[in-house]
Amino acid sequence: MGELKLNDKVVVRVVDVTRRYFMGKVEVNALRGINLLVARGEFLSIMGPSGCGKSTLMHILGCLDRPTSGHVHLDEVDVDELDDNSLAEIRNKKVGFVFQTFNLLPKLNAIENVELPLIYAGIGFDNRRKKAAELLKVVGLKERMFHKPSELSGGQSQRVAIARALANDPSIILADEPTGNLDSKSGDEIINLFQELNKRGITLIIVTHDQEIADHSKRIVRLRDGLVVSDESMK
Amino acid sequence: MINSFWEEIKQAWRALFSNKVRSFLTMLGIVIGIFSVITLVTIGEGAKTYITDQIKSLGAGYDSFILVAGRDAKAPPNPRFVYSDIAYMKSRIPEIRDIVSLNPSSGDVSYGKKKLKAPLIIGGTANIIQMMGGAVIQGRFFNQAEVEARRKVAVIGPHVARDFFGESSPLGEKIKLRGKNYLVIGVTQARGSIGPIDVDKRIVVPITTVKNIIGTDKIMRFNIFPKDVSRMDEVQKKVQQLMQKKLKNDDFHFMTQQGILNIVNNILAALTGFVSGIAAISLLVGGIGIMNIMLVAVNERIREIGVRKAIGAKRRDIVLQFLIESMFISLFGGLLGIIFGLTGAFLIMWFIKGTLIIAWWAVLLATVVSAAVGIFFGVYPALRAASLDPVIALRYE
Secondary structure (H helix, E strand, O other): OOOOOOOOOEEEEEEEEEEEEEEOOEEEEEEEEEEEEEEOOOEEEEEOOOOOOHHHHHHHHOOOOOOOEEEEEEOOEEHHHOOHHHHHHHHHHOEEEEOOOOOOOOOOOHHHHHHHHHHHOOOOHHHHHHHHHHHHHHOOOHHHOOOOHHHOOHHHHHHHHHHHHHOOOOOEEEEEOOOOOOOHHHHHHHHHHHHHHHHOOOEEEEEOOOHHHHHOOOEEEEEEOOEEEEEEEOO | OHHHHHHHHHHHHHHHHHOHHHHHHHHHHHHHHHHHHHHHHHHHHHHHHHHHHHHHHHOOOOOOEEEEEOOOOOOOOOOOEOOHHHHHHHHHOOOEEEEEEEEEEEOOEEEOOEEEOOOEEEEEOOOHHHHHOOOEEEEOOOOHHHHHOOOOEEEEOHHHHHHHHOOOOOOOOEEEEOOEEEEEEEEEOOOOEEOOEEOOOEEEEEHHHOHHHHOOOOEOEEEEEEOOHHHHHHHHHHHHHHHHHHHOOOOEEEEEHHHHHHHHHHHHHHHHHHHHHHHHHHHHHHHHHHHHHHHHHHHHOHHHHHHHHHOOOOHHHHHHHHHHHHHHHHHHHHHHHHHHHHHHHHHHHHHOOOOOOOOHHHHHHHHHHHHHHHHHHHHHHHHHHHOOOHHHHHHOO
């Protein structure tokens, strides 16, 4: 378990979580009893070899998937009890996803991509355009607001994706191999941006197998075969 | 909700135009279905008006009915009516304001060496001019006394006057109808043609003088004008009883404007039903095409659906997105069909010199139906999209 100070506020609480599914006829025990606490403002890396269950854990943390057993609390909300629509709302308001392949919608330009979560949150055009423009400024893409993803570099696309993840001021940002598709320079820039955001108090959870990236975070949780095998705080 | 709805519409619009060729091909079934119905209905409305006008020009206006020889419209006419029946009916049925009669015929007409091949020759009563709606611009029309006296006088159409007499006055000249001399006493106003009939190339003579032209002095029909239009049926019944008694048979029938219009409407309804059937098949096929292309679209955008779900799209948002898109394809197809249909109808009407009458109810119905087709056939693909598991959708390559 992480070393949490008493006055730290817990934003993610994972208790005895298992996840079992079938690949064809083969039963896969992806998670076999995970316990994890994440405090507000943490910068956490989840590491492990492929097949260790880190992606499954990320999906459960991001409310895209439900555990087979165990409990997940996100920002004081007991996620287990929620129906699909409520989960969608949690994903919209409390979670920001950053993917390895950016996953921007190709027909929308940068600012429209950032606006998307705000649209689903029901925010009117003027307010959401203002918010999206602000966020693009934060990630350093003020000049590229009206460019389509096809007109942006990988690093720029990932920044748009980060701005999109920040749109509804989520409780956590979940990033799955965010530098996996980037050259090392762009990758470094993204890591710097994450550190910058973390300094502003944003809680970050990064799934990666890249030790160098994990070294920039404040805490590393290692998984193997669906179990937490180590949990160390840096510095 | 309202906000996201507008966004969905905007994005559906974009999706439609980013795949122009595919969208258009998908629409074709709807376009053809709506096109055929709109064309037919519009032409039908035009035809109805055209036929109503025709009927009016024949004298069966709203204020009269026609007594016709023959048991029904299909029976071979064996007319037993005579000119004196007019006075007979008028004297016995005081509710009758007026009776007009005409016997149309045709035959060669000559003036000196000039000859006119087969113009329309009408034997009429003196009051026929009011009913035909043409004024006399030169000379006068014949009167009742001349009809009674079987005077061989003729009122000619402007084309007859021009062909025979050129610029000089035809009044007082004698023309030959089937070998009998007729004195020209008037020229009617130009009216143009009604359908294929050149109304200006006709000759009107007293109905009592046409025996040698049509071979009988029996009369085919009477146009009967009651004093009170609202009591038309009553007058018709009285005429029926009276003529039954007089002729000792009922070898005659009645025609009213409404009756003729009913026949026309029945024919149009049958035709509309037939084309609607074809259109329904076309819409069904078009709808299945839309469903098919929407399933393809869902498959192409599994990843996008995953992303949308990950950033907070609810089931409803995804359903709405795809429903609006399929509705757009169909609605747009419907609008194209309406435009093509109206253009087609306009061209046909222009070609046959009819009036274009747009049936707005049909346009509205076509719009609603095409939108409904899109929604109906979009439901299944939309539900499929919405039920995708976000984790699997996000992994989809």
